[in-house]
Amino acid sequence: MVVSPAMDAPLRDNTGNVNVQISVEPFLLSGHRLRLLMDGVSVGEATSPNFFLPNVDRGTHTLVVEVIDPEGAVLQSAAASTFHMQRFHLRPKPKKPPPKAPR
Secondary structure, eight states: OEEESOTTEEEEOTTOOEEEEEOOSSOOOTTOEEEEEETTEEEEEESSSEEEEOSOOSEEEEEEEEEEOTTOOEEEEOOOEEEEEEOOOOOOOOOOOOOOOOO
8 A cells, every 4th residue: 555645645846756655564475576556657666665756747646556476466456546746847938929020
């Protein structure tokens, strides 16, 4: 289960960095790993319950944690957790129209 970021939490980080903390009960057996999926794509595997995601795009994202065996088969999957990345964005200034040519 994803503990952090909290479900439906807004995250404000202009670099887009996200620290993900997982809670696993019971503990992982030898050879088992955690796989973290963001928006359906694997972003890492580890035996540690902590993941670091750099440069996450602005918008809403979904995290899913899977427990996998040494062959990569999914043994267990947690419910999806959603967070909202908010990054500061300056809109470009409107371009001035080019000067009109003299007639």
